[in-house]
Amino acid sequence: MATLKIENLTKTFHAHSKGGLPTRAIQDISFEMSGQVFVSLVGPSGCGKSTLLNIVSGVDTPSTGTVTVTQDGKKARLGYVFQDPRLLPWRTVMQNMLYVSDLHEEEGRANATKYLEMVGLEHAHEMYPGQLSGGMQQRVGIARAFSVSPDLLLMDEPFSHLDAITARSLREELQVMWNATKKTVLFVTHDVLEAVQLSNRIITLAHGGTVFDDTTVELPFPRKASDPDFAAHQAEILGRFEVMEAERAAAAG
Amino acid sequence: MSVATRLNRPPFKRSPVGRALTSQWGARLTSYVVFIIGWQLLAMLVERVPGPWETLDFIWREVSGGDLGGVRRGQFLEHFGATVPRFAIGLTTSFVVGTVVGIAIGSVSFVRALLSDVLLVFLALPAIIWAFLTVMWYGLGWEAPVYTVILSATPFVAVNVAQGVRAVSPELHRMSDAFGVPRNRRLRSLMLPAVTGYLFTGLRFAVIIGWNAVLLAEWFGATDGVGWRARLWYDAARYRGFIGWAIIFIVFIFLLDGLVLSPIQKRAFRWRKSASDEVDLEHGLADMEAIAKTPFL
Amino acid sequence: MAEAATLEGTSRRLAGARLRRASGVVLGWGAFVGLWAFTSSVILTEFTLPGPLKVWDAIWVIVTAGSWADDFLISISKTFMGFAIAVLIGTPIGYLMGRAGYWKAFFHDGVVGAGSVPGIVYAMMALVIFGIGYLGPVLAVGLISMPFIALNVAEGLEGVDTDLLKMSKAFGRSERQSLRHILIPSILPFAFAGVRLSFAIAWKVEALTEVFGSSNGVGFQIRFAFQGFSIPRVLAWTLMFIALLLLIERALAVLERWLFRWRTWEQEE
Ligand SMILES: Nc1ncnc2c1ncn2[C@@H]1O[C@H](COP(=O)(O)OP(=O)(O)O)[C@@H](O)[C@H]1O
Ligand SMILES: [Mg+2]
Numbered sequence: 001m002a003t004l005k006i007e008n009l010t011k012t013f014h015a016h017s018k019g020g021l022p023t024r025a026i027q028d029i030s031f032e033m034s035g036q037v038f039v040s041l042v043g044p045s046g047c048g049k050s051t052l053l054n055i056v057s058g059v060d061t062p063s064t065g066t067v068t069v070t071q072d073g074k075k076a077r078l079g080y081v082f083q084d085p086r087l088l089p090w091r092t093v094m095q096n097m098l099y100v101s102d103l104h105e106e107e108g109r110a111n112a113t114k115y116l117e118m119v120g121l122e123h124a125h126e127m128y129p130g131q132l133s134g135g136m137q138q139r140v141g142i143a144r145a146f147s148v149s150p151d152l153l154l155m156d157e158p159f160s161h162l163d164a165i166t167a168r169s170l171r172e173e174l175q176v177m178w179n180a181t182k183k184t185v186l187f188v189t190h191d192v193l194e195a196v197q198l199s200n201r202i203i204t205l206a207h208g209g210t211v212f213d214d215t216t217v218e219l220p221f222p223r224k225a226s227d228p229d230f231a232a233h234q235a236e237i238l239g240r241f242e243v244m245e246a247e248r249a250a251a252a253g
Numbered sequence: 254m255s256v257a258t259r260l261n262r263p264p265f266k267r268s269p270v271g272r273a274l275t276s277q278w279g280a281r282l283t284s285y286v287v288f289i290i291g292w293q294l295l296a297m298l299v300e301r302v303p304g305p306w307e308t309l310d311f312i313w314r315e316v317s318g319g320d321l322g323g324v325r326r327g328q329f330l331e332h333f334g335a336t337v338p339r340f341a342i343g344l345t346t347s348f349v350v351g352t353v354v355g356i357a358i359g360s361v362s363f364v365r366a367l368l369s370d371v372l373l374v375f376l377a378l379p380a381i382i383w384a385f386l387t388v389m390w391y392g393l394g395w396e397a398p399v400y401t402v403i404l405s406a407t408p409f410v411a412v413n414v415a416q417g418v419r420a421v422s423p424e425l426h427r428m429s430d431a432f433g434v435p436r437n438r439r440l441r442s443l444m445l446p447a448v449t450g451y452l453f454t455g456l457r458f459a460v461i462i463g464w465n466a467v468l469l470a471e472w473f474g475a476t477d478g479v480g481w482r483a484r485l486w487y488d489a490a491r492y493r494g495f496i497g498w499a500i501i502f503i504v505f506i507f508l509l510d511g512l513v514l515s516p517i518q519k520r521a522f523r524w525r526k527s528a529s530d531e532v533d534l535e536h537g538l539a540d541m542e543a544i545a546k547t548p549f550l
Numbered sequence: 551m552a553e554a555a556t557l558e559g560t561s562r563r564l565a566g567a568r569l570r571r572a573s574g575v576v577l578g579w580g581a582f583v584g585l586w587a588f589t590s591s592v593i594l595t596e597f598t599l600p601g602p603l604k605v606w607d608a609i610w611v612i613v614t615a616g617s618w619a620d621d622f623l624i625s626i627s628k629t630f631m632g633f634a635i636a637v638l639i640g641t642p643i644g645y646l647m648g649r650a651g652y653w654k655a656f657f658h659d660g661v662v663g664a665g666s667v668p669g670i671v672y673a674m675m676a677l678v679i680f681g682i683g684y685l686g687p688v689l690a691v692g693l694i695s696m697p698f699i700a701l702n703v704a705e706g707l708e709g710v711d712t713d714l715l716k717m718s719k720a721f722g723r724s725e726r727q728s729l730r731h732i733l734i735p736s737i738l739p740f741a742f743a744g745v746r747l748s749f750a751i752a753w754k755v756e757a758l759t760e761v762f763g764s765s766n767g768v769g770f771q772i773r774f775a776f777q778g779f780s781i782p783r784v785l786a787w788t789l790m791f792i793a794l795l796l797l798i799e800r801a802l803a804v805l806e807r808w809l810f811r812w813r814t815w816e817q818e819e
Pocket of ligand 2: 049
């Protein structure tokens, strides 16, 4: 299990055009997570969630501050599930799985098969992404991320492009896979219900990229939205969002 | 990754002169300077190739008059006056005929089956074949150039218009069905905007193909006109004249495209995307693809 | 049951459509040849526009004479030589244009301009520079094809999905792996389209240059026939050349469809 440590992270994007203002995407964020936790990062659109994940994964670099991901003191392996499937359209499902694998051909295949089976796509090895539905493509994306045996798994709103029913069944599958593997997961979403359903801990970001709130959710799995405790948790977090919006409105004058 | 990241700017690019030189306009200007220098070098290397100043001087004299090796000069406008009407008549005819045929091909599947293969042969038939044939049919005169333009440009207009008709998405037709949009409003608001773009692309095709065709036909079968004039210098082994006229041909087509066709097409395509003052690669590319299918022979 | 019935109905409808299409194609060719024969014998004369039979005879004479293959080979070898030069020069230019705004602006006017110059101008330039010989047509082909290849490579590079590159980085893939699995597969369809498009014009300019000045090749034969006032032979050489090129074109199209089969699935979705 990995340890993610973020200290005084700030990210500013340069202005695209001359005379434009630079965008402050993240402002002085610090938090730490480690072990078998499922942490959700919740916040309104544009508050810097994706930027944070990109920095954690090394795709982007911090402006100031430090991000370290370690696994028993060593550099940790990462898996990433994106908002869109991000599969190579010119490669088959199996080739897409092998693309991120560092194992030998045979082993890699066996490993990929195992994870494709977990998401119910054992029959789709030789298909191209274009032949799959959006939900199936996202399943491949999830299988791909799990298949590299990541120490830390990053997920960026993985279900937001899907219809509600597909999203629900994928959420349940994710829950099962997490219970089986107990990865350290950092999960980004704008959906409070999804966060309460899946995570042990919920970090809320505010507009402008600051941490607004950080709570733990101690409900037993599997969780049901009909459960009163669940509803109470959800209501509490939504209530804090209202406070946040009110503060923002007040600040805006 | 290397594509996604830009190189860091060296100090040179931060100075005002450096910034001017590395701007879009600086880049364009530099390219023209490099072109002129390259031409000059080529002229020094290959004896037959005239240099830029020599050529410019020739063009000027062709306009202003004088005498070169017994050939009277200064009939620049007369020759254009002979060529442009041939070009215009041929172009108009092929535009009208091509549009009618194109609509038929695009909207009636039987006509499409009937004509598509034959059209392919006509598209592949090089303009010079038409020039040869029309010269044999009509002899030297105005007919060969006009008919060469018509015969070589019409298939391209037809193909483009047909594509435009076919490009109206069936979804939009179904949507119009669902809302019971009346026929004439559908024609005006759905079909026409969809086809106009293709119509203009077709026109631009026709212009380039037609220009090439009229030049070829005049080269082989006329007693005046700009194509004939170019041949005169070629036969006299005056390469200055030959290249000079080549430059004039290019400038003519650029002016026609830039001053007339491009603005009209931009207007027709207003709804597509907002204007951008960057060098518009996609626009150039669409034209290139269009032009790529032209029979230049 | 019901499903089987509709399936059968659909396939019957499809078969009907295919039959109609096929009959249209046959009718189209019939009408074309008929109109040609009619024009040549009734409207014009056999001398000014030889009919299909006469042209067929001319083709037969050319084929049986035997040396026709040499002319085709030499024309095609010139086309491919010019083409190779265009790829060698056009690819790096396209690469620069796709990667940096400066080079895009630098090459834009020249490349787009070079693509809209009438073929006759290239033929003339090639003649002035190289005179009559092998290199003239090669240069003309190179000049006219280069812009298409450059622009297509540039477009392919600009269209590379940066999100895929980010994915690749997030999963710790090396630059070489990204190049092989992302950059090259994204550029390839564009490069191929460029090759196919420019091939369609390259041969025409090649033949045109031969018409203007050459001592061998198909264009030379056409010119030779024209000077001998033999229209049947002009048409025979032209039609043979067109047939060969349409064949190459088709082969390229089939190859393209096979190479990029993942694309059709993407569109069907
Ligand atoms: N590459 C970029 N260049 C400039 N601004 C960016 C870039 N990426 C993100 N931003 C800006 O940073 C802010 C946070 O974006 P993001 O992290 O994508 O938000 P979200 O929380 O919705 O994932 C937004 O205002 C966005 O416009
Ligand atoms: Mg986001």
